[in-house]
Amino acid sequence: MKAVTELWSNGSRRWLVVARDPERIDHLIDTNEYAMATADEIVLTDPGGFEIFPMVFAAIAGELDAHKIKHIFASHQDPDVISSLSLWLLFNPQIQCHLSWLWQTFVPHFGGSADTFQPIPDEGRALAAGGVSLDLVPAHYLHSSGNFHLYDPEARLLFSGDVGAALLPPTSGLFVTDFDRHIAHAEGFHRRWMGSNEAKRDWCERAAAMSIDLLCPQHGAIYRGKDVGRFINWFAELEVGRLRTRGPRAA
């Protein structure tokens, strides 16, 4: 089962990460799910795919009252991000799913009604949950054409979707401890998945202007402290959106 780790807390407000399932099915990409909990409401980010729902649900239910999940934030439309939506809605049909307006007629193929979806305009907006205001920050074309990240100014935590993701060996730790070693596992992913150098530069400028203690991707390890700045600088320099070789090993 996936493990739950607390990333930050202040009174009843907490950020948790659900990650690293030792019994994970090999043919499914590993994902990290994050939960921001207040006394009354929980926001879940990129809750994951249909097949891993049991592990994610059981892990969250072990720490929090899962019935308090009122909001799901989907950074984009991919199946590993949001295909479990219909299962979460079984527990609370009132859950609001926040995602780019671009995907609001696509993601309902995974479930939900017209009332489920709260579209995010291209410029982003706030998400109010349990008396807390979170920022939904544009990250278009990184990698999806309608893509957002979620920033908590008080916790100084940025949920960065696929940005910062790394395809790590199974026994890797939850946090980046050796940046140079870690980034080797992130390079191919970013070169291939991120489609626009211009969008990447915009994001790097925006991220550099934020106060971020924790940069939390959907795959791989979490960047803390100075590694956050290191990652932003590395990403700014990386040329993306270009296939360097052809064939099945092109990534």
Place this chain on the structure above:
Amino acid sequence: MESRVTGADLGADLNGVAAVSDQIRRLGRQAFLMQLHATNAMVMSSSHGVRVPGFAIVSQQMRELSTELGNCLTELRGATLRWLSVVSHQVGRARSIEILQATARLTPVAGAAARPVLGRLRTEHAADAPPRLAQRAFILVLDDARRLASTGCVLARTAKLEATYGDRIAGTLAEAAASFTELADSVDEAVRAIARRLTAAARRVA
């Protein structure tokens, strides 16, 4: 109680829908050919200046029967679509039940949270077993199709008799009557095949 209709059963249902759709397509071809042969027989008897009133009446009835069969096919297609829609919904729900069963097994807390939802899903799942729903819709339309197939067989036999009064085109009319017989038998067989599929589907949830 475990969910009674499994993913494998529903997969079999999807195969059943595909097979029935195939039979309906076959029926559609027969109805078209029946119309074509009946028209051809009527044209043939009038162009040779031979009056074969009995055969003309039978040909006209064959034409009308093929039109009725066409209407019946439209209804069968509608019933198939409704069946497919329910089965697809059931496939999704059966998978949700499997996933929630796995969730409930993981930890006591997850089990306590998952069980009420699981119970609700199982109740819904049992209430609208797709073959039962499909049966209701299909049986009515199939009764019509069976009646048409039987009428077709009778008409084909009559056509064979009437062809003998065809004077110098008796041989040609006999060939047309043989085509009617072949088509009517084929329609009958296609309708029976659909009925067999439905019975098999109904047996799975019995």
